[in-house]
Structures are given as structure tokens and as C-alpha cells.
Amino acid sequence: MKAARNGTKDGLEKTKIAMMRKVSFLSKKENTDDTEDDSGYLDVTVSDAKHPPPQLCPMPDGLSNQQIVRRHILGSIVQSEISYFDSLKRILQEYQTPLLDAEPRILSPKKIQPIFYRLKEILQCHAMFQIALASRVAEWDRTETIGDLFVASFSKSMVLDVYSDYVNNFTNAMALIKKACMSKPAFLEFLKKKQAASADRITLYGLMVKPIQRFPQFILLLQDMLKNTPAGHRDRLPLQLALTELETLAEKLNEQKRLAEQLSEIQQLARSNSDRALSKQLNSDQKQLILCETLIETVYGEKGQVLKSKERKVFLLNDMLVCANINLKGPPDISSLVPIGPKYTVKWSAPLQQVQVVEVGQENPQNNDSVFQPSGTKRLSSVNSQGQHRKLFLGPPRLYQELQELQHDLSVVEEVTLLVGTLQGSYQNLNTTVGQDWCLALQRLIRIKEDDIQCANKCRLRLMLPGKPDKSGRPVSFTVVFNTPSPISKISWVNRLHLAKIAQREENLPGWVCAEDDEKTKPPFWCPLLACRVPVFSPKIKSCQLGTLGKY
Template sequence: MLGDWWEQGKRLLGSHLLHSDSEEEDMGFLEVTVSDIKHPAPELGPMPDGLSPQQVVRRHILRSIVQSEGSYVESLKRILQDYRNPLMEMEPKVLSARKCQVVFFRLKEILQCHSMFQIALSSRVAEWDTTEKIGDLFVASFSKSMVLDVYSDYVNNFTTAMSIIKKACLTKPAFLEFLKRRQVSSSDRVTLYGLMVKPIQRFPQFILLLQDMLKNTPKGHPDRLSLQLALTELETLAEKLNEQKRLADQLAEIQQLTKSVSDRSSLNKLLTSGQRQLLLCETLTETVYGDRGQLIKSKERKVFLLNDMLVCANINFKPVNHRGQLEISSLVPLGPKYVVKWNTSLPQVQVMEVGQEGGTYDKDNVVIQNAGAKKSSPASQAHNKVYLGPPRLFQELQDLQKDLAVVEQITLLISTLHGTYQNLNMTVAQDWCLALQRLMRVKEEEIHSANKCRLRLLLPGKPDKSGRPISFMVVFITPNPLSKISWVNRLHLAKIGLREENQPGWKSPDEDKKSKAPFWCPILACCIPAFSSRTLSLQVSRNLAFLC
């Protein structure tokens, strides 16, 4: 029965999937009418007696699945019935039919998929106490390619849909008033944005529920294997959708950045020319320290790593002085505005790591190396280390080092005393030394932790009066150590990708055959696996040379 339902849905939806670019949204789509009388919503009956604790928990989880799915289907229906249909029928139009199709793209198909899933879920819930199986239903319902197709189209289109809604709110008061009326009249006061974001959140919710179900399914249970398979299918689907959402968000970020740049500026021409890609985009905290380690300035910046340039922008969260701006922001997120602070070509960017300064002092960091100490005490060992970190932390560490040196001298003097004095003996002096050493270790760990999140970039500045190039240091604090590692790796790989030998495409001689193609291989040639057979390895090398 379950297979028949999905085959029917596949035939009905198939033609529409092939015509997704048509001007009429409903062209080739035959809607399956789901009657509430013939197909009532799933409802779990009274709990029978004699169930084990695990069976009781599984029953509660099933109830959560039924309730969350029912709420989700109702949300999809609300989008179509309360927003899409009235906007399509409204006269005069506050949103054109074409824009309505873009805003509500694929929602009918998503509702169709879940309506069929709900029918199958209803029959499965009715027989739960005899079968206790749910995993195979998720596999049959959400492993279909058409589910991935409709959700992918929806996720890819989501940013565009929100952009149309925001622009319509700003330019058409009637549209803004329509959204406000719909929100106020709803029982839960959920906005259109709150409803439309639910398809993006649906599969992560399914995954959490099935994980709970699997935890409470014993080994050997007939539902365990199908639950594991269902989780694999849903996690794969969610990962694909997350990747598509990430790419769509990156494209939106570039568009937002481009809008913040003057049309006549050179940066605007760079952003709009060629096939420029956004590799990484994150909000980082720029920090500036004084000569004594005091924090002078700390401000959040939006940093964009493109495939050939690095852009830093100020973030302006203040609403623009526009009528109804606060009302709009309560209905749909407006997002920040960017003001470009600086941009530089990627090959000119250098990442400064620990030990690269060569013992120099600069405005943002201190590197001190005291060599040649004669003693082998812990204090002298500490003096031989190179410390890099925020100047305040380094100054505190340096003060501890000086105090330890003084206490060691006091200890030597105490050892020369002939009399016995209270609280002035070698035991107390040694305790002082150990306490200071512990504080130094704690301070070293603080400096080390700070460096894990500090991204230090050396950027080219304007030449001085004599024409000599000048570089300046920019220091960012990343949200966590993994973020810094990601930035360093992406910067390094992006610079490698800009090398001539790694540019896409193969160079060939001109038609006149007077010039020769350069002899080089892309960096990907380094990824060829090493074979144990020497003959096979040599043969692969010859083939590569021939291709190049």
C-alpha cells in the first residue's frame, strides 16, 4: 500500500518536476486531493496494559512524531491558504503573480509529499501496538529523489523569496499591512517568515526524534535495522540540503556586499566581474592594543574570503531611517548593512604565526626572547621561552618572572641566616617559588589559548614618501580555535589555487603553431596514490607526462 501511494505521487508530480522553469507554477502538476474524512489525521489510541518501560518511551516518541508532523502540515497549509492564495486573488495586486510564484516556489509539492506521508503514518499508527515499526516508513517516504528535488529547489530559492518579501515590505505599504493583519489574526502570532523557515528545519527535527527512537529500540527488535537505515537516509538528505543552503547564503552575502559598494568604485567592478566565489565569510572581532597592553579598540567586522581577494567590512545593525522599518524587521529579518573598510588582493595577504616576528615588538603583539641565562632554575627556563600573546597577558607574565627572580634571591639570602625565625625559613621561601611558578604556568596557558583564536594578517599599505612599500598588521579574534584553523587553511589553499599551474583549463599552442604550451601539471597531480608496484608507478608517471 505504501509503495502504491508513492508510485502514484511520483507519477502525478513527475511531469511538474520536469517543468520547474515554466512560467506557470501549476503547469504539469496534478494535485492529489487528501480528504480529511477518507484520510483522517494519525491518532494514537489509548496505551494498552503490560508494556515494558522501553515500549512506553517508544510510544511517547511516536506521539511526538505524529504531533510534530501534524503541526508541520498545518503550517504548510497556512502558507498557501492564508498568504499565497489571497495574494494571487487580490485586486489590485500588491504582489505580481510572477513574484508570488517565486516566493512560494515548491510549497505545493512539499505539502503533497507530507500529505502522502501522513496517510501512510496514519495506517502505521493504527497498527502500532501489534507491529511497533516506523523506520521503514521513513525510508520509503523520504529516500525518493523527488523529495530531494522539491526540498532542494525550496532551499535554493529561500533567500530570493525573502529578498522579494523584504523589498515589497519597503516599497508597498499595502503588502506590509497584509502581512501584519495575517499575523495578528493568527492564533500563535507566527509571521510568514516563521512559517516559511519550517521546511528548512524539518529534517533536523525528524533526525532528533528518530535518534531518540533508536536509543530506546533494543537489539534484535524488528524496527532497529530500518531505523538505522532511516537515520542514514535523513542525515544524508539533511547534509545535502545544508550544503545547498550554505551555498545559497554565500551567494546572498556576496550580493549584499555588492549592494554596499558604490557602482563606480573599482571594488564593485571586481565583485561583479568574472566568476568570483565566496570561500569563507564570518563575523570576527578586530582588536587594537596600546603600547602598554591596554585594549584601545575592539569591534566586530564581517570578513569575506573570496577566491582572489580578502574584504573587511563594518557591520551596521542600526535600522535605516525609513518609515515602518521596525515593523518590517518584526515580520522578516532585514539583516545588517555592510560598509567596506578595506580590500586587498589575496596573494599579498600573509598570515603571521608564532615565531615569525623574529623578536620584534609591534603595536598588537610582544615577542621577547631572553637568551644566555646561566641558571637552570624554572625562572631561567621561562626566560628562554618566546612568548606571543596579547600585551596585557605578556606584561603580567613578565611581572611574575621578575617576582620569581626576586624571591629566588631572597631564598638564597634566607639560606645564609644563622638563627631561626618564624615565617622566615627555607620551607616558606620554597612555597613562594612554587606558587609563583604555578601562576606562570596558568598565565602561559592563557596566552596559548589567546593565540589559538588570534588571526594575525600582514596586509600591504600605501607606500611612504620615498616609495618604499609599507605593511600593516590586522588582528582578529575568531569565535573559537577551529575557526582560526579554518581561516588559515582556506587562505593558504586559496593562494595555492591562484597559481598559474592551478588555474582551470588546459593551455594549448596557438593555431599558428609558433608558440608551445607550457609544460606543467596542476597541483592535483600530487594527489595520485603511491603504488607498491614500481612498474605501475612508472607507467602512471609516463601517462601524466603525456597528458601534460
């Protein structure tokens, strides 16, 4: 990193000079709100006359194929930045300003401000970048460098701050828009008219999602530029540093977006639940969403037939498991303007410590907290407590029943083949060769069915849950079966469920973790190490226990 920064020192100085060449357009923003800290923020007034958009001059003669490709990539960067900058201006000029100036009021300013939170600051960041980009594009055929410009423009802390605030608020902004559409018909009509009047028919949501997509677009363009930059070129090292900076920034924003969406999911689940006690638990600050996914719940009959199959949203929280029905219905006129999102109806919830994973062939649920590892071996029988062999069901019952039928047919055909071999006469199509062909065909079908069972089981998540006590007060449990989208998804569910249960133990509840001084960063949910006691048995000492540490 030090060598990379030293390698781009001259380029960074040139960029700073280009950005500050006309210093009159830069002025410090007055901090009118004591609650916000806008240190480093510059209020930029961009005039098309003084600061025209960046534009490439006609291509000179004598360029190599690589130079031509780099020039085309630069043109894509310029066009995408102009389009993005215009989209930001459209949001403010066509939506925010008319809503603030509307008489009579469509929405109160207190509701408008959080919808368009930090958009003006994002616009200012890209106004500064566009001015510097225009200067760099004008001298491209002489310098052919662009990486240092991205480093100078997007490595500032204020860029991360404004984009982080926007991303964290995005889910809340969409919820406010949805709520306003349902409660304010004038606002819904306003959005419809704006969309109908635009040439591209893009919605407000389509415009507001662009800041979230901007840095991934930059990364793709710079990756193409780097691929077409030869070794030893003075722009190669700055491009590598620029990609490092942008990928780091994009990763931080993605993580913050993920946390914001998880919080929104928990809040949506709490709002849609009729049980006040459960809603209070979900609204607790201690609740953390570890994993949520749409799974297929399958109910089988006694003969292995599928009785019912329905999509469920399953939420794995730090101390409980929740299953909910999904309701995707919503007003069509609103859903066309902003994503409505599903509504949930809680089907059941269970404390995490009482949830057990039942793997294939296990009569009793797992009581240990071992991490699931997929096994390549198939066990067809085991011995129960009475010493008798019992069959183990591999995969869904219907597939296993079909396997049993094929195995029965194979044994019958083998017996028939042996009987045919004892015939004294010769008969057409009735000989041992035909019987052997039947046996080989059935064996192929059996292998295919076993593969189907194994694949189905890799996506089959079976859980034992606590139910309501019976009339005598004894505890009752029931089993639910979910089909996950892929084997990796099942492994993730089993592993995270076990780790979450281990994390709930007293020895893994950290008392030293606290919030950061800026009061914005939440304390980490997972400990760096999880302690788990594993029993170790020896011939002499059977009660010995070993305390081990497992890194998460």
C-alpha cells in the first residue's frame, strides 16, 4: 500500500490542482443543524457554462488497439457518470423540491427530509468528481491516467459517511414512501404523474436505488480498464489502488445494507405478529437476525406421499427460531412504484435451545452441538436398543418407498431368472439372457433412485420442536421438514443453528463488549471464540471433561 501511494503521488497532486483550479466554486457549508457533523463537506455550485460535462475530443490517429480500447472504456466511465449525476439531480429537482414547494402540502417537511436523506451531499460529491473528471478527460491523450483521480475522489471519509447514511436509511425511506402512498392519495397521484411525464418511465424507486449500485458499476469499469493497461504503464499502479479503495468501500456499504435489511425484517415480523409477548421479544435491542430464507415446508403421509407443500419464511435469531407464512398480496398501483415487500403471519416460534436437528437415520434428535459435515457413506441399517436391526429412511419417504419397490422387483426377477434356467425346453423370449437384462436394468434404476434420495436428503432440513404439553402435562414435540434451495443452504442452516446455540451458553456471553465511542457502531454480535465442553472418556477416568475453544 505504501509503495502504491508513493507511485501515485504525482498523479494525486495533479488531481488536487485540477480540482482546486477554480477555487471560487468551493465554499464551506454552514452548519445550520447542531445535530449533524458535516466536517469536510463542500457545497459545490456547478454551472454548465463554467463547468461543462466531461467530453472526449475526437480520437487522434496512430493509436494502438489497447489505447483505443482504453479510450472506449473511459467513454463508458464518462457516460455512466453523466447519467448517474443527472439521475441524482432528477430526484432533487423533480421530486424533493416540488414536494417541499407544493401548496397545499402533499407531505409534511418532516416526512420529506428522511425520504431524501443525504442525497444532496451525494450529489455534491459527484459534482466535485465530475469537474475533476472533465479536466482529466481533456488531457487524456497526453496523460492517459485515471486511477489516481478515483483515489483522490473516493478515498475521503466524507464519501463513506454520506453513502453509509444513505444506504442505512434506504429501507426506511422505501417504507415511508409505501406508507405515504397508502395513506396519502395525493402523494400516490404525484408519483404516477412524475413517472408518466418522464421519457424513460423510471419510477422514484428506480432512481433512488442507483446510489446503491454506483460503486459496483465503477468497479466493473475499472477492472476492464486494468485488464487493458499493460505492465509498466504509469496508470496501472493507480488503477490497482483505486480498485482496492472502491472494493473496500463497496464491501463496507454492502455489510451496512445487509444489517439494515436484517433489522427491517425483524421489525416487519414484529409488526405482523398478533402475539404481544412475541412482538415485545422481537423488538428487543438484544435480538439479532442470523439467517432468514424462504424454505419449502413439506408434509408427508403414512405411505410417503406428499400431503402439503408450501413456502415459509424461516428466521434464525440469536435465541429463537420463527416460522412465518408469506403474504405477497398488495395494491398493484403501489407495488408498481415501490417494492411492497411481503407481510408475515407467524406460524410458530421456539426457543433456540429446544430446537434439535434430526439427521437421516437418527431416531433421536441431535443432542450434541457438533458442526454438520455431509457424509458420502450410506447406512442402510442400524441396531436399536433391543439389539434388533431397523431400516433407516434415506431422504423423503416417497423416494424410499419407490426404492423398496424396485428392490422387491429385482429379487423377484432374480428368482424368475433362476427358475427359467431350469426349463427343459427352448422358448422364444424366455431364457436366462432376457432375465439377466431385466436384472441389469433394475439395478441401474436402483442406483438412480439412490442418487435421487441422497440428493434430496442433502436439501432436507428436519427439525424437532417443542409443542404444547398433553393433558397429563408431559412435554410433547413435533417434527417439521423443510427443503432448502441447495445442499450448501442446508449446511449453512445446520452449522449456524448449532453455533447460535453454543453462543447462548453462559461462558459465551461477553461482558466486555461495548458500543464504540461514536455511538454509531453496534457491538459485534459474535464472540471471536466460542467455548464448548466436549466429553472425553478414558478407561480409568470416565467423568473427565475437557474445555475446548472453537474459532468461529
